[in-house]
Amino acid sequence: MTRLAVHTRTTPAGPVVELTGELDYDSSSQVRDLLPALALQDGQQLVVDMTGVTFCDSSGITALLAARNHALAARAGIALAAVPDRVSRIFQMVGLDQVFPTHPTAQAAEAAWTPPATRP
Amino acid sequence: MSTGGDSENGEHRHPGKQPGEDHAAFSALLEDSAEDLYEHAPCGYLSTLLDGTIAKINKTLLDWLGYDHGDLVGRRTFSDLLTVGGRLYHETHFGPLLRMQGEVSGIALELKATDGSRLPVLVTSTVKTGGDGQPLLIRTTVFDARDRRAYETELLRARKEAELEREELKRLNATLQQTLLPPTLVNVPGLDVAAHYHVASTDMVGGDFYDLFPLSAGAWGLFLGDVCGKGAAAAAVTSLARYTLRAAAVYDPDPAAVLGNLNTVLNHEYNGHDPRFCTVVFGLLTPEGDRGGFRITLASGGHPPALLLRADGSADHLHTPGGQLIGVLPDAHIATATVHLAAGDTLLLHTDGLTEARPARNSDGDRYGDEALLDFARALAPTTASAAVAAIRDLLDTFGTGVDDDTAVLAINVPRPTSEEQP
Numbered sequence: 001m002t003r004l005a006v007h008t009r010t011t012p013a014g015p016v017v018e019l020t021g022e023l024d025y026d027s028s029s030q031v032r033d034l035l036p037a038l039a040l041q042d043g044q045q046l047v048v049d050m051t052g053v054t055f056c057d058s059s060g061i062t063a064l065l066a067a068r069n070h071a072l073a074a075r076a077g078i079a080l081a082a083v084p085d086r087v088s089r090i091f092q093m094v095g096l097d098q099v100f101p102t103h104p105t106a107q108a109a110e111a112a113w114t115p116p117a118t119r120p
Numbered sequence: 121m122s123t124g125g126d127s128e129n130g131e132h133r134h135p136g137k138q139p140g141e142d143h144a145a146f147s148a149l150l151e152d153s154a155e156d157l158y159e160h161a162p163c164g165y166l167s168t169l170l171d172g173t174i175a176k177i178n179k180t181l182l183d184w185l186g187y188d189h190g191d192l193v194g195r196r197t198f199s200d201l202l203t204v205g206g207r208l209y210h211e212t213h214f215g216p217l218l219r220m221q222g223e224v225s226g227i228a229l230e231l232k233a234t235d236g237s238r239l240p241v242l243v244t245s246t247v248k249t250g251g252d253g254q255p256l257l258i259r260t261t262v263f264d265a266r267d268r269r270a271y272e273t274e275l276l277r278a279r280k281e282a283e284l285e286r287e288e289l290k291r292l293n294a295t296l297q298q299t300l301l302p303p304t305l306v307n308v309p310g311l312d313v314a315a316h317y318h319v320a321s322t323d324m325v326g327g328d329f330y331d332l333f334p335l336s337a338g339a340w341g342l343f344l345g346d347v348c349g350k351g352a353a354a355a356a357v358t359s360l361a362r363y364t365l366r367a368a369a370v371y372d373p374d375p376a377a378v379l380g381n382l383n384t385v386l387n388h389e390y391n392g393h394d395p396r397f398c399t400v401v402f403g404l405l406t407p408e409g410d411r412g413g414f415r416i417t418l419a420s421g422g423h424p425p426a427l428l429l430r431a432d433g434s435a436d437h438l439h440t441p442g443g444q445l446i447g448v449l450p451d452a453h454i455a456t457a458t459v460h461l462a463a464g465d466t467l468l469l470h471t472d473g474l475t476e477a478r479p480a481r482n483s484d485g486d487r488y489g490d491e492a493l494l495d496f497a498r499a500l501a502p503t504t505a506s507a508a509v510a511a512i513r514d515l516l517d518t519f520g521t522g523v524d525d526d527t528a529v530l531a532i533n534v535p536r537p538t539s540e541e542q543p
Contacts (some may be wrong), residue, residue, distance in 0.1 A: 025350065058348035058349070062397070066393050066394070093422060098444070099444075100375065116503075
């Protein structure tokens, strides 16, 4: 049995979900179950901080894609922060490096976020 | 060590005089005598000599078993009351433990009644010692455990039922799995083909799939893929993927077009909070006529690269960079690569259950990995389809329970001309 710790914090740019542990079949539902409760505003950005992720398989990818769909449905963006090398290799293999913007740290992801222009 | 019934008689407690009359009346109402309490207690009492001879036994226990006082006291041992199995246990465990610890509690045994029935009981014994610390006799309480036994029987029955259901589930899973794979691989003239499907868990259907089938004009289609997740939901996607690939290949055998079709179908079918996708390699095999061998064009949607094991003993990944997994993005990028398979060349397709396995020999649970597999392929080359698949099977066997996910392998090989095989 693998363990995944999920911690959520809120920033002006939007929620940051910090994952620590293995993101696999057993644990990915933790991330997916969390999504509906995430307060995500139009124009905000959901950041998934992957600093502590030691492994990510297809179920983990599914969870991240569900997060992406959730963000897009809320007209928000999604970005990954601190993707470990072995996980980023998997992302390259499945071609997701072109789908998820990535940043070296959660802070950098926040800094890269620009508040939405005032809508008419 | 000869203490008899006399000593036990000395143990009788006499109801003491109470200081207040009310108290005495209250006490009398509760228990008129300790003797009566002993005889008619809701549990059995039994005292035996150190050799097991019954010295004293209460009415409750006599009634349970159907004996009279005279049948047992001084004539039989406690062991005589037990079933054969119980007697054995009493002699090998109960007795020695009691001698060692001076007390044994809560032991489940069965007593034989005179009518032949068996009474499940819980037995607690203590050794009574004299002033000099020498053991004198053994006191035993016997609790009726029929209710408890009934409960245990019920538990056992429920467990048996659950096991039967689990067997049934396994059978269903195995059947479902089989419908997702070709019963046997077709015979392609001029090609040696082998495949293997490794089931990681008999409780859950995996999402790996492969097939090899004829297309028009002497061409052949093959695919191998992996649907994310496991269980019935994944199996439904696997089934959809398989049939879509077969149908799409008939419509337009161009590998990138086939995967593009599958992408559209899956993307329409699954999105939102339950995205379903697969990684898949589709290959179009065409015999190369006069040149000999086959040309294969592989299209990959985010799948681990195939391994090409050449006749000259070299081996490498056949990369299809930039291909995206199938079913998530409205227009996934699909990468293709074309190679010529000459005599002695082997192409090996696999799913990531193999590279993501945790071999027992890897300390701290490290995964097997792509590099290790490439080294394995290099050691294997040159090879044949059946030898390559057999080697992967052996490799998976060495991983044992370290394989978390189902694994599919499919190998094709252009056999060397028979003359070359002769030394």
